[in-house]
Amino acid sequence: MSPLSILLDGLPVPFEDHQTIMDAALAAGIYIPHLCHHPEFEPQGSCKLCTVKANGRYVSACTMPARDGMEVENNSPDLNDKRRTLLQMLFVEGNHFCPSCEQSGNCMLQALAYELEMLSPHFDQFYPNRPLDASHAEVLLDFNRCILCELCVRASRDVDGKSVFALSGRGIGKHLIVNAESGRLADSNFALSDKAAQVCPVGVIIEKRRGFAVPIGERRYDVEPISVQAERLRPRRAGEEC
Amino acid sequence: MTDESFDAGRLDDTLQAIVDGHARQPGQLLQILLAAQDSLGYLPAAALTAIARALDLPRAQVEGVAGFYSFLHLAPVGRYRVLFSDNITDRMLGSGELLDRLCNKLWIERGKLSEDALVSVDTTSCTGLCDQGPALLVNGRPLSRLSAERVDRIAELIRGQLPLADWPSEYFRIDDNIRRRDAVLAGEWPAGQALRAALGRGAEAMLGEMKLANLRGRGGAGFTTAIKWESARRAPCHGENGVRYVVANADEGEPGTFKDRVLLSSYADLLFDGMTLAGFTIGASQGLLYLRGEYAYLLPALRDNLARRRRDGLLGPALCGQAGVDFEIDIHLGAGAYVCGEETALLESLEGKRGIPRSRPPFPVTVGYRGQPTVVNNVETLCKAALVALKGGAWFAGLGTKQSTGTKLLSISGDVETPGIYEYPFGVSVKQVLYDCGAGNAQAVQVSGPSGICLATHEFSRCIAFEDVPTAGALMVFGAHRDMxxxxxxxxxxxxxxxxxxxxxxxxxxxxxxxxxxxxxxxxxxxxxxxxxxxxxxxxxxxxxxxxxxxxxxxxxxxxxxxxxxxxRRLRSLDFEPAFDLDQALAAARQMTGRDDADAHFGLAARASGVDS
Amino acid sequence: MDALPGRGKLRIATATLAGCFGCHMSLLDIDERLFELLERVDFDRSPLTDIKRCGPCDIGLIEGGICNAENVHVLREFRRNCKLLIAVGACAVNGGLPAQRNHLDLGLCLQEVYLTAPGVVGGQIPNDPELPLPLDKVHPIHEIVRVDYFIPGCPPSGEALWKFLSDLLDGRTPRLGHPLLHFD
Missing domain, CATH: 1.20.1440.230 (NADH-ubiquinone oxidoreductase 51kDa subunit, iron-sulphur binding domain)
Structure with a gap:
């Protein structure tokens, strides 16, 4: 029997049973833009940056199971245009002031905006008021930058076993909360060594006294665009040259 | 009430009883939060902590659920919580003016708790009383047919702090307003009759009748019910004690829709028969009715009905004396979240979580409530299934059109002479419906609520059917004088x-x-x-x-x-304008500096002084 | 072929609104390419020319966001006169640093700065009619007028500005790729 494969932008990409379109693409080193997806956690499908067209239907690549012979459109003007609009939505929803952000240069939201040539936020800014939480000795929470990807929620719940983070509210009022009656990180059992401290794709969970350690020009996405890194970082099969 | 007035000991006692009453089940979180709020007035931070501890859940998860639902409150809301239904049909009947009137009479600002913590007035999404609006909820109980006079009286009752039980019962009267009866509404349906018919046919044959009937879901999507049932029946249960579930979706939140309210009020036995025989057919032993929070007032009657059915052997072990055929029905209450009408969000809510739609696949028929095979059907669909059991699939398929068999209940409101429930065989033209309800000067009809379709006069010859204009049942009519x-x-x-x-x-x-x-x-x-x-x-x-x-x-x-x-006709410029009023944006600075010269203004004031604006 | 058919040099105007002049400094960072630029364009109103009013122009470059009444007047003057209006730098594009006051009440801001801050004695909120009044919120320029192009960056590098302008002058749709496109 021939191996299972999808056609990703016309290219045959193999996959194994129970893999999603995203799994197959990541394994093949093909970049599908994404923010809320992380291969170590259960897929969620909320940011919608990984929207692709599978057999003519718009679906989330990170949650849609791959099927043999499925034709998937990924890197097309229509999809990239929609993704750019989604990024603009995320930028105006929060307060993303890159010049003062410790995560600038290492931020996936910013890197994706570069990747998709997002030159402006396009929409009117919401300028929400989201106070910081500086209560914790080692970590600062800057909610202004939260894109509600729930990676910290999943990491804290599924890896750390602590459930330090959760979402509350609904709709445009949805927001990240901390597992403490006071709402303060210092009153939770969060620790800098937690997996949850490592996974924020933007600049919400910030280690104190470490900001701006890497000079401009040497930060992660200064060096190479995010898509190039994804393609370079693909897992190599045995016997394959690096 | 403020946080200070809760002493920790009393709080613990109160919550302990509530949590115990729900068997300390984390899946009952939403029901526990509703009960806690009933007894405390709102959900203070300390209560969330105590509930989390008692259920062994992360506190943030409890707060996340409490923060999701509109009818759960994390801050005090007053002894009288007034919510005006804010559907367009209520607005057309003057609800906006009545809300302002009530606020004025009570000396309060909309959306803000009065200083004496007595009352708050705000709006809520459609309460399903469009045929007898304008409507409001006070502490969750619906009042219909509001008028200026009635609002003035309500203000007095609140100021006089009269308990709701002592308010005129006429205020709480909710009518069925059934205007046209067909297959369902014309009949009398004694409890258990349809169930016995299904039991008599046997599960396999009942499924066969459902296929013959070609009944399609009445919630709007129109999925073939027999396929759903058969998939769930075939799907394996998961785990040792796995069981299948039948869920009745009574989260009738689509603005303009109220037919399920009438079925729940006056045809509940038909629904419960439908749920029970669905369970029998797919091999499920547990049914769940998810009732939207706005219909909480129906709860006592529905619970009485279930108790009566248990007494009569129509519910519980050995249905109608048939050993091994068991079915039980539980009622879960929603808490003001339209999205829970989406079947997977509804399942999440049933499990006591935030009502977030799941990713599909898998579909509920294989992985549904608690991960088990689950059939989720609209209330009307289950009532129709009961009819199929009674009269057979062929009879049912003879009604309506080939692709849209049977009848459809329409909830008609807006600019019509006789708003209410109309039951038609599928295939009826919009024009006919409008004639029957007395919509003389309609310029538009919104079919199936805001998520449906807006028809203009040139489309009135189209038909209500899945193959033409599909609908979950709402028809809101807009007269020529309305502003679309x-x-x-x-x-x-x-x-x-x-x-x-x-x-x-x-x-x-x-x-x-x-x-x-x-x-x-x-x-x-x-x-x-x-x-x-x-x-x-x-x-x-x-x-x-x-x-x-x-x-x-x-x-x-x-x-x-x-x-x-x-x-x-509302556009101001051909090009682009800021979204805000520039002159108003200077108001704060004018106030702080005391300036009112021409340069301290934009627009007319500045132009009058010859300044370029 | 000419940059635009039947035309000689293009006319460019520039202005700094609620910004720090950093973007203008970046423009000067194109160094000797300034000569090349000046062969192809004439400058109208600009801090570089000290011309006070903007006349009819092909291109307007706006640095800075909109924080007061005067910013609005200047921006509208540019929009009226420039065929193409370009937002240059973080502040023009999304409000930037000045917009960090947006979650604060303007009245309380003025009060704190001029009346109650430590060390202020007998303070007064300036009310000279010569001074433009601040708006209650700071806005990026595209919230006030239609904007044709955006060059983000705080500031955009001289390289980025040069790439963008030379694309524009040569008749190509301007594009900024890695590493010229950045938000900081």
Whole structure:
């Protein structure tokens, strides 16, 4: 029997049973833009940056199971245009002031905006008021930058076993909360060594006294665009040259 | 009431009893929160902590659930919590003026708790009383047919702090308003008759009748019920004690829809028969009725009904004396979240979580409630299934059209002479329906609520059927004098309020289109905003996680196609205008500096002094 | 072929609104390419020319966001006169640093700065009619007028500005790729 494969932008990409379109693409080193997806956690499908067209239907690549012979459109003007609009939505929803952000240069939201040539936020800014939480000795929470990807929620719940983070509210009022009656990180059992401290794709969970350690020009996405890194970082099969 | 008035000991005792009453089940979290709020007035932070501890759940998860539902309150809301139904049909009947009137009489600001913590007045999404509006909820109980006189009296009753039980019972009267009866509404359906018919046929044969009937889901999507049932029947249960479930979706939140309310009020036995025989057919032993929070007033009668059915052997072990055929029904209450009408969000809510639609596949028929095979059917669908059991699939298929068999209950409201429930065989023309309900001067009909379709007069010859104009049952009629822009704007606000916020396009996009609509309404609009609405519509349609987001811009798209002048007459410029009033943006600085010279203004005031604005 | 058919040099105007002049400094960072630029364009109103009013222009470059009444007047003057209006830098594009006051009440801001801050004695909120009044919120320029192009960056590098302008002058749709496109 021939191996299972999808056609990703016309290219045959193999996959194994129970893999999603995203799994197959990541394994093949093909970049599908994404923010809320992380291969170590259960897929969620909320940011919608990984929207692709599978057999003519718009679906989330990170949650849609791959099927043999499925034709998937990924890197097309229509999809990239929609993704750019989604990024603009995320930028105006929060307060993303890159010049003062410790995560600038290492931020996936910013890197994706570069990747998709997002030159402006396009929409009117919401300028929400989201106070910081500086209560914790080692970590600062800057909610202004939260894109509600729930990676910290999943990491804290599924890896750390602590459930330090959760979402509350609904709709445009949805927001990240901390597992403490006071709402303060210092009153939770969060620790800098937690997996949850490592996974924020933007600049919400910030280690104190470490900001701006890497000079401009040497930060992660200064060096190479995010898509190039994804393609370079693909897992190599045995016997394959690096 | 304030936090200080809860002493920890009393709080613990109160909550302990509630949590124990729900068998300390984390899956009962939403029901526990509702009960806790009933007894405490709202959900203070300490109560959330205590409930989390008692259920061994992370506190943040409990707060996350409490923060999701509109009818759960994390801050004090007053002894009288008044919520005006804010559907466009209520607005057309003057609800906006009545709300202002009540606020004035009570000396309070809309949305703010009175200083004496006695009362708050705000709006809520459609309460399902469009045929007898304007309507409001006071502490969750519906009042219909509001008038200026009635509102004045309500203000007095609140100021006099009269308990709701002592308010005139006439205020709480809810009518069925059944105007046209057909297959379902014309009949008398004694409890258990349909169930016995199904038991007599046997499960396999009952499924065969369902296939013959070609019954399709009445919630709007029109999926073939027999396929759903058969898939769930075939799907294996998971785990050692796995069982299948039948869920009746009574989260009738689509604005303008109220037919399930009438079925629940007056045809509950038909529904419970339908649920029970569905369980028998698919091999499920547990049924769940998810009742929208706005219909909580129906709960006592529904619970009495279930108790009666248990006594009569129509529920519980050995149904109708048949050993090994068991079925039980539980009622869960929603708490003000339209998105829970989406079947997977409903399952999440049933499990005591935030009502976020799940990713599909897998579908509920294989992985549903608690991960088990689950059939989720609309209330009307289950009633129709009961009819199929009684009269056979062939009889049912003989009604309506080939692709849309049987009859449909329509909830008709708006500019008509006789609003209410109309039952028609599928295939009836919109024109016929409008004639029957006395909609003389209709310019538009919104079919199936805001997420449905807006029909203009040239489309009135179209038919109500899945193959032409599909509908979950709502028909809101707009007379020639109505402003279709304001209709669309009301719907845009509805979707913004009800978006669950899970996915980016719906969470942000519903706010962006509201901003566009409000900008146009406030006289700052241009063609730019109209183009933006189209662009956001296309994105939401393509990339939203569930049907709510996909449909959220439909009413704007439709009205822009069919009633574009209603938008254009409001546009201010050909090019682009700021969304806000520039002169107003200087008001704070004027106040702080005491300046009022020409340069301290934009617009007219500045022009009058010859300053370039 | 000429940059635009039947035309000689293009006319460019520039202005700094609620910004720090950093973007203008970046423009000067194109160094000797300034000569090349000056062969192809004439400058109208600009801090570089000290011309006070903007006349009819092909291109307007706006640095800075909109924080007061005067910013609005200047921006509208540019929009009226420039065929193409370009937002240059973080502040023009999304409000930037000045917009970090947007979650604060303007009245309380003025009160704190001029009346109650430590060390202020007998303070007064300036009320000279010569001074433009601040708006209650700071806005990116595309919230006030229609904007044709955006060059983000705080500031955009001289390289980025040069790439963008030479694309524009040569008749190509301007594009900024890695590493010229950045938000900081």
């Amino acid at each position: 822009f304001e209709v669309a704007r009301n719907f845009a606000h509805f979707f913004k309020h009800e978006s669950c916020g899970f996915c980016t396009p719906c969470r942000v996009g519903t706010s962006l289109v509201v901003n566009c609509m409000d900008k146009i309404a406030n006289g700052h609009g241009s063609q730019y905003e109209i183009n933006e609405i189209f662009k956001i519509h296309r994105l939401l349609h393509a990339a939203s996680h569930c049907g709510l987001g996909q449909a959220a811009c439909n009413p704007l798209f439709d009205t822009l196609q069919k009633f574009r002048p209603a938008y254009e």
